[in-house]
Amino acid sequence: MTENHPGPGEPVPSQPGIVPLRPLDAGEIVGGVWRFLRRTPWTVLPGLLYAVVVLGTLWLLQPVGALQPADPFDLVGTFLEATLSGLPFGLVAAAVAPLVLAAVLPAVTSAVYGSRTGIAAAWAQGRPRLPALYGVQLAQLVIGLVPIAVGAFVALPLWRAGGVAAAAGLLLVVVVYAAQTWIAILLSLASPAVVAEGLGARDALWRSVELVRGAWWRCFGVLVLVGLTVAAAATVVMIPVFAVTFALMFTVSPTLGLAVAGVAYVLLLGLVLPVSVAAPALLHHDQRGRRSGAVGPPPGERP
Template sequence: MSETPGWSSPDQPQNQPPQQPGQQPQYGYNAPPPPGGQPTIKPGVIPLRPLAVGEIVDGAITTMRRYPKLIIGAAAVVAAVTQILGLLVQLPFLDDLTAVVALDPNTVTQEQAIDQLTGAITGFLTGTLLSVFLLLLGTVFLSGFITVIVGHAVLGKPVTFAQAWEEFKPRLLPLLGATLLSGLVISVGLILCIVPGVWLWVLFALVTPALVLERCGVTTAFGRSKKLVDGAWWRTFGILLLTVVIGWVISWIISLPFGLLGAATTGFSADPTATLSVGSLILSTIGAIIASTITLPFSSAVTVLLYVDRRMRSEGMDIELQRAAGHGGL
């Protein structure tokens, strides 16, 4: 995938043979499109032409169905590891939180209550930060790994776990750095004002596929994402928002039975400490694992296909991909 010329950016050399005198120019980034209407070529999960929103969503679902062991398997492992470790990290602070919730104001002084509350909050925040960091690591790995698989799926190429990992491995640390940097920039934008944060989120939404597929540096990936989103911010925002909504609905549908089952184990008690029971947290974790196994690959695949769509629209990459897929005279 990354070895094919189809994913290189327009600024990178295309490794094409020199044009001979009198020879017609090769169709690519800097050449005019072929004359006349061309039949739609679909070697993989999407047609190699600018995509409609429904085709992007359908392409993401089709990719998950064609590569279930790679995508669903990897997502299940990542979700299970991150969620279970997060649960284990927070369990030691469960008793402190339960004790704070159950405090009787008639039997403790204000200073004792503040001390217990401070200790519980500190422990809970520490556990939450560790859980978020674990989730970040898992999400970075999964998004980059799935990016490689979707790149093969677009071209209709088979891929094994070993091949995908070998292609993604050199990109792991740069992708982690890019994810942390974009998260920091977007968080600052959200803190200052929500609108700049949302604007930056959309502007840098394509950093991961640019960095992994084009094998470029972190700063170059940010520039590539900005260039691809420029002029199509609202369309990109709409597709990303639709993806978030679909993921939220799927998560809610999957998590609802586990939430109800957790409430049933406590007899639907109104006691706030019941929601902090080990049993209810375990059930919530199971629901989160199942939901993440579906939603994380879906959102990652949509992002990659959105990146492909933007490049086909703005850079004529469909011609390059047709060559890489074995069409167009190759």
């Protein structure tokens, strides 16, 4: 028998919900993510709310946060400017994301065990976990700001000094962002741990580290694979949208074309967000089961 699949003559594990109740391979997690979206289409509504609030706020702040064009030969400076341009998005997203997580994550747990949870019931389960979810988001935001600070105050002056110092500055940027990626994956299961295990923010962060430790590359690979499937689906959807947008801009009205593109982008983000929430939740479920050796819900935990 392999790690993930029963051998001849062995009972096939049940699958009451979106994934089998056994250790999962990457393809089963990806498939489970999309089955979750089909089974609980209402999860698009929190995604749409998120998209409207975040994109609307950024649209209002855009004139204030506009950056000057970067020097294309200033590699470190250009990279930092691109990173800083996304900082408002990260701040607004961190303020809104816990609300979406509180509504969607309980539905993932229910879907794993075959139950269907409506938006009101899911929100009732997730709302008490909001303080811990905000704590996790704050910790992840602070960790995400560290590479920006190091790059701006250490790496950029080194780069602009030229010579050996420039090479050291570029290497520092690479090392810091690699470390940030490593930490981000270590903490990627913290929000599901808050909701599924009822942990506080600090305990959920350590729980995520415990679950990911020894399986970092697997978790990284699964999340990247989900991201690639999302990107592929988004590309398929947006190609005809871009075609219609350009046609409207040049034949009817530029404003109408941009409006169509904006509405399509909001709808797309609303569809993508539940998938992005479900992926770490299913990965948390799988890693938790692998660590404990259990395939069903723990005693007393029933959606």
